[in-house]
Amino acid sequence: MQEIRYGGKMARVTLQTIADRLGVSRATVSYAFSRPDQLSDDLRRRILQVADELGYAGPNAAARSLRLGRAGAVGLLFSETLAYAFADPYALGFFQGLATAAEEAGVGLLILPLPRGGTRTPPVLDAVVDAFCVVSLPDGHPALAEVLSRRLPVVVVDEPYVPGHPFLGIDEPAAGARAARHLIELGHRRIGVAMVGLHGDGRTGWADPARQRGAVFEAMRGRRSGYEAACVSAGVDWASVPFYELARNSRAAGREAGHALLGRTPRPTAILANTDVLALGILDAAADLGLDVPGDLSVVGFSDSAAEEAGLTTIRQAKQEIGAAAGRLLLEPPDEPERLLFPHELIVRASTAPPRP
Amino acid sequence: MQEIRYGGKMARVTLQTIADRLGVSRATVSYAFSRPDQLSDDLRRRILQVADELGYAGPNAAARSLRLGRAGAVGLLFSETLAYAFADPYALGFFQGLATAAEEAGVGLLILPLPRGGTRTPPVLDAVVDAFCVVSLPDGHPALAEVLSRRLPVVVVDEPYVPGHPFLGIDEPAAGARAARHLIELGHRRIGVAMVGLHGDGRTGWADPARQRGAVFEAMRGRRSGYEAACVSAGVDWASVPFYELARNSRAAGREAGHALLGRTPRPTAILANTDVLALGILDAAADLGLDVPGDLSVVGFSDSAAEEAGLTTIRQAKQEIGAAAGRLLLEPPDEPERLLFPHELIVRASTAPPRP
DNA sequence: CCCTCCTTCTTAATCCATTAAGACCTTAAT
DNA sequence: ATTAAGGTCTTAATGGATTAAGAAGGAGGG
Incomplete structure (x- = not known):
């Protein structure tokens, strides 16, 4: 002070x-x-x-x-830099829900920087808060251990699941499968996948199944396994499904993935993207190549965070409600920690159609 | 705890x-x-x-x-609800800059709810922080007095100017005048104005000059006076300039203002909007009425926060830099408080042109 | 053997405020 | 006059940790 x-x-x-x-x-x-x-x-x-x-x-x-013995604030720990978080529609939706809950309760929301080598003080250990909300941390991230060591109420959103603490998210495998099944049901068999946020190592490029399964972000791992399960049960050989991994969730990254995937022979007739932003980039790539969407190419996004104007088919998840629920759980920790899976929903718009015969 | x-x-x-x-x-x-x-x-x-x-x-x-004697966090106080702030492109840009500065310094960012009647504890007084950043508070808001009573370093952004504390913003009258002068120079004389954020009373509708000048948000008051000064010096009678005031900064509100202004006889050939979001709504209204932009109507926004894709002429202000500068000043309070006015710039795009003869 | 210097630990002051319980005084009722 | 009841203020315990300075013991040098 x-x-x-x-x-x-x-x-x-x-x-x-x-x-x-x-x-x-x-x-x-x-x-x-x-x-x-x-x-x-x-x-x-x-x-x-x-x-x-x-x-x-x-x-x-x-x-x-x-x-x-009361701080009047809850701590928020997010995997990405805040500059990123404030630009990501999904994260923003969640923040809105959480911030509104905090606001109504009159408590502050302490946004914590991830602990880094260079910092003088460990932000998590010094945070004067009554509870922590952990959002989307990769497996084994040291900040999570720090949070748990504080022995305050903790709510985890999206990932990683921590036994003994409330968890909020969606049924990722089911949601991923729902997206993939939509394409399958339309008749697609040559499907490509573009995913961001699997690993924290900044790699971009083709990912084989082993690398896919080794993803350190639990939610994305689940989402991907849903993609795979739906494809496999439709008789698609997963090993032959082109899978492009991105390091950054941006429209430009999506475009890059789109070019990579659409440059394959035979060309995929449909692409699964694990974020809407990525999907928009893929639409850009399709436009670059003069491909008609959904005639030549179907695209499915995820989160319904930036999809509406672009007419993107996507999986909707209740971002704001998850945020609000997280806020409530932080303020009044339940006796029995629950694993709450929120509903998701396939929203069909104009970016998907049966493949051309 | x-x-x-x-x-x-x-x-x-x-x-x-x-x-x-x-x-x-x-x-x-x-x-x-x-x-x-x-x-x-x-x-x-x-x-x-x-x-x-x-x-x-x-x-x-x-x-x-x-x-x-150190909290490892800085407090942030914003005039609007956070649900709103997280949806406002200008605020988000500022947050990004501020959050990045905080992140680099390894300190937390405590987002405070505005004090309200119902809350059990006064958030500002109980905030464990080393400094406060106050953003866009209306004149005489009680939270500002609370912040000042804490006698911690305070940085004010946009409004209100508090002597003795660093202030960051732009030269609002000059920026407002720049926007208006652009229209004047193109030849427009029948100009309409749509502004949000003048008063906190939730009113929407026509505002006469007295009410305009009584705005409780200093920055908007300045911006408006710039509009007026430029018009007056071009011989436009300000009292006859239709001025529509909005309570919410949304595209829908802009559309409403657009319909109100464009329904006047004689119809304005140009509209000044004090946010980009509002300006987009005005473009919607023009489209509703089958008006060609910029042929039948020129529109100027403000902030360059959502203007690029829409081809909107606007005033660009360095949101992120202001945020980053605020962060630095919070972390290392200067001996001499300065009033820092950041540059603004007129960005001419496709939404403005000379009026049809 | 004595002195000095380290290493390792302890003492005690300090940061600043909250609140139950008790003390004291005055007023009002019986 | 006696007692009860308020009103107003104090006492003292409490919350949990940091750190300069001092003490005790052992090692090394002369």
């Missing part, structure tokens, strides 16, 4: 300073701020006036938090 | 608990966590092991913050 000094040096003003000035006890001064009814109006007025004269900054927040 | 109880009751574990268990002093245990070099390896190992066995949650964050 830094202090502003006006001109010369100035000892910090505390309740005691004021008490000494007036010859009353510290408790009395405290009551003047927190329990007006415990004091005579006259004394209270004098106390507040002296406080003002001395430049008292009000009861110290850290001291109150220590004494009261 | 809530505590998780596994099964039965369990006294809270503190440094002292561990110290007692091992027959060492509390200080020793503290060193085991914060200064490994002060202890023999053997004792340190034993301490950490006992800590683990007892389920110690690590040094209490509030207590550390109190003792160290």
Whole structure:
């Protein structure tokens, strides 16, 4: 807690300073701020006036938090940089839900930077919060261990599932399968896949099944296994399904994946993308190549976060509701931690159709 | 700070608990966590092991913050609900910049709910932070007084200007005038104005000059006065300029304003909107009416936050840089508070042209 | 053997506030 | 006059940790 000094040096003003000035006890001064009814109006007025004269900054927040055992804030830990998070429609939807819940409860939302080598202090260990919300952390991320070591209520969203703590997300394998089955049912058999967020190593390019299954992000692993299961049960050989992995979730990345996938022979008649943003990039690539969507190519996105205007078929998940539910669980931790799977829904729009005969 | 109880009751574990268990002093245990070099390896190992066995949650964050006089977080106060902020492109750009600066410094960003009647605890007074960033608060908002009472470093962005504290924003009157002058220079004289964020009273509809000047948001007041100054100096009678005020910054609101303004006789040949989102709505309204933009109608937005794809002429302001600069000032408060006005720039796109003869 | 220097740990002050319970005084009722 | 009841303020315990300075013990040098 830094202090502003006006001109010369100035000892910090505390309740005691004021008490000494007036010859009353510290408790009395405290009551003047927190329990007006415990004091005579006259004394209270004098106390507040002296406080003002001395430049008292009000009861110290850290001291109150220590004494009261309450922080009035919940911590949020997100896998990506915030610059990224604030640009990702899915994350924003979730934040909206969470922030609204926090707002209604009158508690703050402390957005924490991921612990990094260079930082002077470990943000998670020093966070003055009543609970943590962990969103989309890869398997084995050290920040998760730090969070758990604090022994505060923890809610995990999307990944990774931590036994003993509430979990919120969707049934990823089922949702992935739903997306893939949609293409299968339309008659597609030459399907390509573009996925972002499998590994944290920044690789972009073709990924074989072994690498696919080794993804460190649990939710994406599940989503992919849903893709695979639906394909396999339709008789598609998964090993032959071209699978392009991206490091960044951007339209440009999607376009790159689109060019890679559409450059294959035989050309896929449909592409599964694990985010809407990626799917939009794939539509760009299709446009580059003069392909008609959905005539020559069907595309399915994920999340329904940026899909509507583009007429993209996608899986809708209740971002805001998940955020709001996370907020509620943080504020009133349940006795029995539950694994809550929210509904998802296939939204069919104009980007998918049967393949041309 | 809530505590998780596994099964039965369990006294809270503190440094002292561990110290007692091992027959060492509390200080020793503290060193085991914060200064490994002060202890023999053997004792340190034993301490950490006992800590683990007892389920110690690590040094209490509030207590550390109190003792160290450092919170490791900066508070952010924003005029709108967060659900709104997370949907507003301008706010998001600013957040990105701020969050990135915070992230690089390894400090948290505590997003505070605005104090409301119903809340149990005053969020601003209880916020454990080292500094506050206040963004776009209306004149006389009580939260600002609370922030100032904390006597921590404060940085204000956009509004309101608080003497003695750093201020970041743009030269609003100049930027407003630049936008209006663009239309004037193209030859427009029948200009309409649509503005959001003047008052906090939720009113939508025509606003006369008195109400315009009574706006409680300083930045918007300045922007508007720039509009007026440019018009007046071109000989346009401001009292006759139709001025439509909106309560919400949304595309739908813009459309409403567009219909209101374009329904006037004589119809304006150009409209100034004080946000891009509003401007997009006005384009919608023009499309509804079958008007050609920019043939029948020119539209100028503001902020360059959602303008590019739509080909909207707008004033660009460096959202992210302002956010990043705010972050730096929060982390290293300057001796002399400065009023920093960032550059703005007119970006001419396809939504403006000379009026038809 | 004595002195010095380390290493390792302890002492004790400090950070700032909250609040139950008790003390004291005044007023009102019986 | 006596007692009860309020009103107003104080006492003292409490929340959990950090760190400068001091003490005790062992190792090395002369």
